[in-house]
Amino acid sequence: MEHRLAELEVRLSLTEDLVEALNLTVYRQQQQIDLLQQQLRHLYRYLQEPSPAGEKRSPHDEIPPHY
Numbered sequence: 001m002e003h004r005l006a007e008l009e010v011r012l013s014l015t016e017d018l019v020e021a022l023n024l025t026v027y028r029q030q031q032q033i034d035l036l037q038q039q040l041r042h043l044y045r046y047l048q049e050p051s052p053a054g055e056k057r058s059p060h061d062e063i064p065p066h067y
Contacts, residue, residue: 047057 049057051057
């Protein structure tokens with residue numbers, strides 16, 4: 001009986017460690033998602049602004065001239 005109890009305690013401890021690691025992974029991924037969404041909003045606003053010539057911007061406008 002004590003052996004089974006000890007085995008369950010070990011499994012519980014390993015499960016808690018795994019859950020903690022998964023929570024940390026989810027937290028980091030959410031931070032990355034938030035940053036990517038912020039960058040996407042910034043890019044969208046930039047592309048919606050008129051260029052110095054008064055035209056809407058296009059991603060093709062950003063290609064260096066040597067391409």
